[in-house]
Amino acid sequence: MPNPYLDWIVYQKLCQGEIKLPSTMAKRLTCQYLTGEHPFLRYAAIKMEYLYRDPDIVMYYDVLTGGVKPANFRISKYGALSDKASPTVAQVSRRVSAFTNFDMSSAEPLQVVNYGIGGHYTPHYDYYRPNEESITDEDGDRIATVLFYMSDVAQGGATVFLDIGVSVFPVKGAALVWMNLHRSGEGDLATRHAACPVLLGSKWAGNKWLHESGQEFLRPCGLEYQSADMHLKLPRNVPTTIS
Template sequence: MGVWPGKDDFFGATMALIRLTNTYKLPMELLAKGIIYGTETVPLTAHEFSLIGDTARERDLMYESVLWYNQSAALLKMESTVDKTKTARAMKKLASSWFNYGMPSKALEVAEEALQYDTENRGLIRDLEFYRNSVKRMSENDRKKVFRRPPHPSFPYYQKYEGLCRGQIKSPREMAKLYCNYQSTSIPIYWTKVEYSNIDPPVVLFHDVISQSEIDWMIETATEQLSRSILGDVKNAGSMYSEARISENAWLADNYEMSIKLGKRISLITGLDASVRHWDTYAEPFQVLNYGLGGMYEPHHDFTKLYRDSGLEDNLLFKNSGDRVATWMFYLTDVKAGGATVFPTLKARVPAIKGAAAFWYNIKRSGVLDDRSLHAGCPLLLGTKWAANKWFRELGQAFRYGCTLDPSE
């Protein structure tokens, strides 16, 4: 028997829509028509726009609340039979958001228009007087304020991250250095198709490395075990749910014949040892991930140094296995829009292509953590995204990855 969505589910859905419109700069008027990147979907109603505006306001996202409330009011005003009371109420919310954003002159303008729809609304009359007095007290700098989205507080490179999610941002000169080729493996007769998304350090996409039957097995097996993805929380000595990572995952142990088979194939292609052992392992089991609408993983590194140094990674499987030297990611589905894997520092973008796999190193051959491996899973805009990670540990790779004393390499 299913469970009805709760308050947390509603909040998560509305925040996902706010995140998507910010990341992909979706025009509100097209959302109202149900058109996303040329694809027709279900249109949003004025009431739904207002509810999303409420969530933005609760989170103190005043720029976003103005956008959503404004579209709600616009839709109500366009209805063939205008509900004046409802329209005035929507515009009252919009005026309040304009004021809280720091533009009382816009709040006054909207409130004056709202009063035309409901001339007896005492709340609007009080607000109107308040906005008039606020405008009189405005300084010259306040009058020059421009309506724009505030910069993201957490990541100075957030603009680059969102730009990559929307498309390639490398210059034509940088793009000209990228190429595709056939790459040999440990078996002379087995070659793979490789597409370079970045040269130094290498970020590559191996095409056609997993079959449909193998994909079906991974998804079917993982579906029975899916749970909400968590983040390692060093500060609070544990793990936690976070809005920085919205997905579900499941771990597929190597006691499955298919897992062992896929691990051997990855070893052939990368030259690294993908063996999963009961302790002091060379690689981790497959982590299968499912992303729904708005699902994403904000910019992060895969290496676990802080987690290990804190003593939290103390189980026998990983305790003496070292850090995550490299990452392999199978893409198990095509994605209609969004869902790319991006590297803000490198300006590299890897699209989610069914049957392909992304691969990159997180640690340099000198053993130094490579901060350039910072990456993110872009919010999913249309469709469903399934992926599967395989992380290689330092133990077992010493004679495969090579080493150097030069910390720059």
């Protein structure tokens, strides 16, 4: 486990956007317009930007153009919406499949969350740790996370990856996508992440967790297994001076 004191310092620095990626990683990051056969992509190419490689963390811009609005009849801090709930929710799923190319039949319902001032989420993994009970065994683990930013946040509210030193500040209408599992199916320890406190404004986010089942041909599994000490080899981006 990471040193809790250093972890706290790194968290704070990432939340303030003060940790830069090493140039070896920055050089590997590309931007492109996603085009393809899917009707949604033919209608409008999506801008995608790699924010990290292996684990791949990708931002897709303008994927929600006014599509999801919080309902005015029920405002709560948290809600899960199935595709059957409304055509808009089903449309979000279709859009995710258009830009990720993943199969949506094993995905969880869209989880919509609102963080007020001070709202945050402490560091965690989205996949099930070996000692945790899986809620959907038959569909496998959460292979990827799709995090929609449904609002801009005036200040704070970044999504940060503590062990690889990545900060992502919310951009309304964008979706952040990352792979949680190695190709072998084991959880990737480098995906440990947190939501930073909202300092000003409010943050609306939507989570869509994609599961392994149905992706066999879309993302073939690999044979390399994660060794027990793999986390020790992560490219840690711990600041060298602590003030």
